[in-house]
Amino acid sequence: MRTIVHLDMNSYFASAEQQANPYLRGKPVGIVKAEGRGCIIAASAEAKKYGIQTGTTVWESTRLCSSILLVPANMEKYFSLTQRLIRIAEDYSPIVEVFSIDEMFLDVSEVLPQYGGGAWEIALRLKEDIRENLGEWMRCSVGISFNKISAKLASEMQKPDGLTFLTTNDYLEKTESVAVEKVCGIGRSRTQWLLSRGIFSLGQARKFRLPAELESLVWLQGTDELVTGWKLPSAKSVSRTYTAFKDIWRGEEVKKLVRNLVEEAAGKLREMKMAGRTISLALSSVTGGSFWARKTGKDPINDPSTIFTLLWKEYEGRPLLPVRFAGVGVSNLGFNFQLPIFKQKQELLKAADEVNQRFGGFTLYPARLLGGELIRPEVTGFFGDKWYQLKIR
Amino acid sequence: MTFGLYLVLMKMMRTNEVAVVEAGFGKKGVWPLSFVWEGRRHEVKRVTMRWEERNGGKKYACFAVDTGGMVAELMLDRENLEWRLGTCEPSCI
Numbered sequence: 001m002r003t004i005v006h007l008d009m010n011s012y013f014a015s016a017e018q019q020a021n022p023y024l025r026g027k028p029v030g031i032v033k034a035e036g037r038g039c040i041i042a043a044s045a046e047a048k049k050y051g052i053q054t055g056t057t058v059w060e061s062t063r064l065c066s067s068i069l070l071v072p073a074n075m076e077k078y079f080s081l082t083q084r085l086i087r088i089a090e091d092y093s094p095i096v097e098v099f100s101i102d103e104m105f106l107d108v109s110e111v112l113p114q115y116g117g118g119a120w121e122i123a124l125r126l127k128e129d130i131r132e133n134l135g136e137w138m139r140c141s142v143g144i145s146f147n148k149i150s151a152k153l154a155s156e157m158q159k160p161d162g163l164t165f166l167t168t169n170d171y172l173e174k175t176e177s178v179a180v181e182k183v184c185g186i187g188r189s190r191t192q193w194l195l196s197r198g199i200f201s202l203g204q205a206r207k208f209r210l211p212a213e214l215e216s217l218v219w220l221q222g223t224d225e226l227v228t229g230w231k232l233p234s235a236k237s238v239s240r241t242y243t244a245f246k247d248i249w250r251g252e253e254v255k256k257l258v259r260n261l262v263e264e265a266a267g268k269l270r271e272m273k274m275a276g277r278t279i280s281l282a283l284s285s286v287t288g289g290s291f292w293a294r295k296t297g298k299d300p301i302n303d304p305s306t307i308f309t310l311l312w313k314e315y316e317g318r319p320l321l322p323v324r325f326a327g328v329g330v331s332n333l334g335f336n337f338q339l340p341i342f343k344q345k346q347e348l349l350k351a352a353d354e355v356n357q358r359f360g361g362f363t364l365y366p367a368r369l370l371g372g373e374l375i376r377p378e379v380t381g382f383f384g385d386k387w388y389q390l391k392i393r
Numbered sequence: 394m395t396f397g398l399y400l401v402l403m404k405m406m407r408t409n410e411v412a413v414v415e416a417g418f419g420k421k422g423v424w425p426l427s428f429v430w431e432g433r434r435h436e437v438k439r440v441t442m443r444w445e446e447r448n449g450g451k452k453y454a455c456f457a458v459d460t461g462g463m464v465a466e467l468m469l470d471r472e473n474l475e476w477r478l479g480t481c482e483p484s485c486i
Binding site: 016019020021022023076077080081084134135 | 441442444445446447455457459464466482
């Protein structure tokens, strides 16, 4: 039986800003992507008491709490803290799975004998080390159990600064009254399915015969095997999306937006040394109109101008205006490919990539994007195709 | 009301100007002790956070500091040992 520890930083982005600026502590803080952007991407514990959470619009958050303080996000700061968190975790176990920017699993089964207090001692020391290294305001909830799903649920059960142990003897009893949506893997649609049948808690769910995948989730059956850096699967797709502040009515602006997203997606592919055979474009407007196109070619590509030309041709056949949302995707990915582009173009892309890697994304960009606001790459809480940036062992 | 709140947010000044910083060196590495801004010397009462950032191809060691009357971000270019003042805002919010 393995012993798995799940570590979940509490209100991570907001806590980081409160740690950096002590005068924000104890106050309702909402982190926004940039000044003027419409949604809260992280809320402090104090702001959450007003019902403010990730996804709440700025307008709504000021309605819920007139004293909320809005702070622009600094993803590099949070990313840097996560890299230090990983090093702290690795002091306790060589088997660490980075689940997201603020969560990780540790398999401490092999190191337990080194700690007289067992997993409890490891958890308490971890919390102490985090406070000492990252700052006294940086708190985490820790869950300890025999598999990942139970350990993650355990950390959910007490926030902030929690420490919860679910053993094989007591995990069913202790999780009876836990809301179904708290289980990792029971998302919106599965929650709706359960709620529509009057099932709100795990205890209630366990009284029913459920579809197989739901059954294993409510009984907290899952793997105890962690996915460490070198075992992480390659990305299956790369996509970039953008929601504009207001409707885009001009075709030229839509063209720039799509070209921007393609540039970012293709750049990411080349950074991962991958290319894809399937490309897709999705557009939608608030009035309900939508556009979607997908093309699969014989050869993999990662050249942005080719991807853009193919997708734009599809759009010109069925143009949609206005546009509020755009998404570009490349899938059917692979390594070790022979690209169907001229050597000269390949060298040009390589040189541009080197400049952008050294001086920052979009230092060099296509002329078509001149004269407008650039949509730049950013780290978010979900690593997706960015996990390799952590340089995990 | 929203505009008023954005005014509170906007009090934070982004400067990114080269700064004159007095620093200490020891087992913990390097840390700022004081800096000069707008002709005044500000003593760092405490370093509240450290992290790293990349900007324009350079790697910076960043420090959030509290002077008692102000919270600021100082950035050290490790390559040429140049300090920059990133942001500063009054401690009263």
